[in-house]
Amino acid sequence: xxxxxxxxxxxxxxxxxxxxxxxxxxxxxxxxxxxxxxxxxxxxxxxxxxxxxxxxxxxxxxxxxxxxxxxxxxxxxxxxxxxxxxxxxxxxxxxxxxxxxxxxxxxxxxxxxxxxxxxxxxxxxxxxxxxxxxxxxxxxxxxxxxxxxxxxxxxxxxxxxxxxxxxxxxxxxxxxxxxxxxxxxxxxxxxxxxxxxxxxxxxxxxxxxxxxxxxxxx
Amino acid sequence: xxxxxxxxxxxxxxxxxxxxxxxxxxxxxxxxxxxxxxxxxxxxxxxxxxxxxxxxxxxxxxxxxxxxxxxxxxxxxxxxxxxxxxxxxxxxxxxxxxxxxxxxxxxxxxxxxxxxxxxxxxxxxxxxxxxxxxxxxxxxxxxxxxxxxxxxxxxxxxxxxxxxxxxxxxxxxxxxxxxxxxxxxxxxxxxxxxxxxxxxxxxxxxxxxxxxxxxxxx
Numbered sequence: 001x002x003x004x005x006x007x008x009x010x011x012x013x014x015x016x017x018x019x020x021x022x023x024x025x026x027x028x029x030x031x032x033x034x035x036x037x038x039x040x041x042x043x044x045x046x047x048x049x050x051x052x053x054x055x056x057x058x059x060x061x062x063x064x065x066x067x068x069x070x071x072x073x074x075x076x077x078x079x080x081x082x083x084x085x086x087x088x089x090x091x092x093x094x095x096x097x098x099x100x101x102x103x104x105x106x107x108x109x110x111x112x113x114x115x116x117x118x119x120x121x122x123x124x125x126x127x128x129x130x131x132x133x134x135x136x137x138x139x140x141x142x143x144x145x146x147x148x149x150x151x152x153x154x155x156x157x158x159x160x161x162x163x164x165x166x167x168x169x170x171x172x173x174x175x176x177x178x179x180x181x182x183x184x185x186x187x188x189x190x191x192x193x194x195x196x197x198x199x200x201x202x203x204x205x206x207x208x209x210x211x212x213x214x215x216x217x218x
Numbered sequence: 219x220x221x222x223x224x225x226x227x228x229x230x231x232x233x234x235x236x237x238x239x240x241x242x243x244x245x246x247x248x249x250x251x252x253x254x255x256x257x258x259x260x261x262x263x264x265x266x267x268x269x270x271x272x273x274x275x276x277x278x279x280x281x282x283x284x285x286x287x288x289x290x291x292x293x294x295x296x297x298x299x300x301x302x303x304x305x306x307x308x309x310x311x312x313x314x315x316x317x318x319x320x321x322x323x324x325x326x327x328x329x330x331x332x333x334x335x336x337x338x339x340x341x342x343x344x345x346x347x348x349x350x351x352x353x354x355x356x357x358x359x360x361x362x363x364x365x366x367x368x369x370x371x372x373x374x375x376x377x378x379x380x381x382x383x384x385x386x387x388x389x390x391x392x393x394x395x396x397x398x399x400x401x402x403x404x405x406x407x408x409x410x411x412x413x414x415x416x417x418x419x420x421x422x423x424x425x426x427x428x429x430x431x432x433x434x435x436x
Contacts, residue, residue, distance in 0.1 A: 056361035057329055068314050072328065075320035082313045095300045096286050102293035110290065110328040111275055115338065123350070124342075132341075143274035 007032040007065040010054065012039050013209035013216075016113060016170035017073040018061040022204035023166045024077045028084050032063075036211030039118055074109050077163050090163045097158065100151045104144065104164035108171045112140035116174060133178040141175065141185050148187040155191055161198070169195050173206065225250040225283040228272065230257045231427035231434075234331060234388035235291040236279040240422035241384045242295045246302050250281075254429030257336055292327050295381050308381045315376065318369045322362065322382035326389045330358035334392060351396040359393065359403050362386075366405040372412055379413070387413050391424065 009025065009032050011018040025032055037060050038045045045051060046058045055062040055071040062071045066083065070076045081090045091098050114120070115136035121129045151157045156164035172192040175182060182189050195201050202208070207218035227243065227250050229236040243250055255278050256263045263269060264276045273280040273289040280289045284301065288294045299308045309316050332338070333354035339347045369375045374382035390410040393400060400407050413419050420426070425436040 056364040057325060057358070058361070059329075066314070068317065070317050070321055072321045072324035074328075075317055075324050078320055079313060079317040082316065095297060096284070098300065099286065099288050099293055099297040102296055103288055103290045106290035106293050106327070107275060109324070110292075110332055111277075114328055114332040120333065123353075135341075140275070143276070146274040 007063055008035055009033070010035050010037050010051070010060050010062040010064075011209070011211075012037055012060045013206045013212045015039065015060050016174050017059070017109070019170040019173070019204055019206060020073045020109075020166045021061045021063060021076050022209075023169070023200050024080050024090060024163075026200035026204045027088050027090070027161065028080055028086075030080070030084065034210050036209075038211065074105055074163070074167075077166060081163075088161060090161075090166070092157065092160060092162060100147075100157045101162045101164045104147060104151070104156050105167045107140060107144060107147070108164075108167040111143075112137055112171060113174070116178065130178060133174075134180050137171070137175045137178060137180045138184075140171075141180070141182075141188055145185045145187055148191070152187055152191060154194055161195070161200075165191070165195050168192060169201055225281055226253055227251070228253050228255050228269070228278050228280040228282075229427070229429075230255050230278045231424045231430045233257065233278050234392050235277070235327070237388040237391075237422055237424060238291045238327075238384045239279045239281060239294050240427075241387070241418050242298050242308060242381075244418035244422045245306050245308070245379065246298055246304075248298070248302065252428050254427075256429065292323055292381070292385075295384060299381075306379060308379075308384070310375065310378060310380060318365075318375045319380045319382045322365060322369070322374050323385045325358060325362060325365070326382075326385040329361075330355055330389055331392070334396065348396060351392075352398050355389070355393045355396060355398045356402075358389075359398070359400075359406055363403045363405055366409070370405055370409060373409055379416070379418075383409070383413050386410060387419055 007030060009021060011034050037051060046060060052058055054069050057071055061073055062069055063076045070079055077090060091101055116133040121133060124132045148156060153159040155161050156168055169192055172188060206212060207216055225248060227239060229252050255269060264278060270276055272287050275289055279291055280287055281294045288297055295308060309319055334351040339351060342350045366374060371377040373379050374386055387410055390406060424430060425434055
């Protein structure tokens with residue numbers, strides 16, 4: 001296989017949506033090349049004409065794989081699962097459990113993250129950013145904590161890592177960055193801690209990416 | 219089958235996310251009961267203790283089906299597709315086309331709708347609501363129009379109705395409600411018009427629901 005046929009992940013070290021996909025790639029053992037897209041440098045490299053052609057939403061991640069380019073992290077993860085179904089599975093076999101995984105994933109990817117991403121925070125103005133982000137995350141985590149009490153085992157849904165866990169850990173990292181009090185969310189905190197001990201979550205961590213600034217490396 | 223075993227959809231006539239699910243139920247020919255949750259009456263019926271138990275996100279839709287309750291419209295639609303796979307399929311068979319369907323669905327469900335939903339608009343304040351919503355929708359539609367030029371046939375992805383179309387039509391209705399100029403989006407407009415002629419999109423329309431106010435009925 002030639003070097004150029006490796007999947008290419010357009011990613012930003014701190015992007016929680018990019019992290020979701022990096023975990024999936026790590027779990028599936030898929031070798032890939034990272035092209036860093038710096039969301040703050042040069043007014044945002046995601047706005048370049050070249051990147052817009054790849055992902056018209058001007059967002060990371062985007063994954064070039066199998067001759068196509070996919071935007072939207074959950075669509076990427078579902079594609080990886082469907083085309084690389086070898087274990088570990090990112091979705092359970094049982095349809096009801098799959099529904100729980102997707103409900104939790106969508107709750108985070110559609111109900112929390114979009115409200116506290118960079119472009120929205122720019123719009124709400126500097127002094128409002130922190131309370132705005134905290135409110136969005138706390139509201140969503142309140143719901144998530146309640147849902148997890150019915151679905152969780154060691155992980156978000158039962159005892160197997162799933163797409164829901166790929167969404168959880170990066171969102172908790174955002175919560176910490178925005179100084180959200182995690183005290184009211186013991187189940188979220190417990191699962192997050194368990195997941196962070198797994199290798200796929202460590203190698204994909206924002207502090208260990210090719211574009212991680214030296215001062216943030218660990 | 220007893221009356222109580224019919225699926226129950228918790229829905230609000232004007233909720234674009236509820237409409238997505240209503241279209242899916244209509245396409246699949248699934249008989250269901252509607253329980254209206256009025257998002258503006260009584261300070262928002264989604265905030266009642268009873269409803270919060272069903273959907274901790276305090277949002278519609280939620281679907282009670284097969285002994286479980288699912289929140290998040292796309293998770294519901296994926297569940298219906300997996301458990302009721304008889305035609306019409308809501309996702310194509312080809313994994314690359316499925317990726318396109320999910321990318322478009324997530325773009326709308328995660329990249330547009332959350333930024334212009336009721337709770338966010340309340341936060342931005344009355345005078346900012348219209349420009350805020352218009353900006354979010356126009357930004358997303360710019361990307362979507364570009365993506366559709368590669369994926370669309372008669373519908374969003376090829377010539378079969380898919381989950382992406384179930385997201386498109388309710389989002390265009392929101393765009394019209396917020397007076398977004400649809401001139402720059404000819405592909406979106408064409409597909410929307412074609413879809414609105416289909417029976418499943420008509421019976422599920424906000425102007426024909428049990429909770430549609432008399433003055434908005436058609």
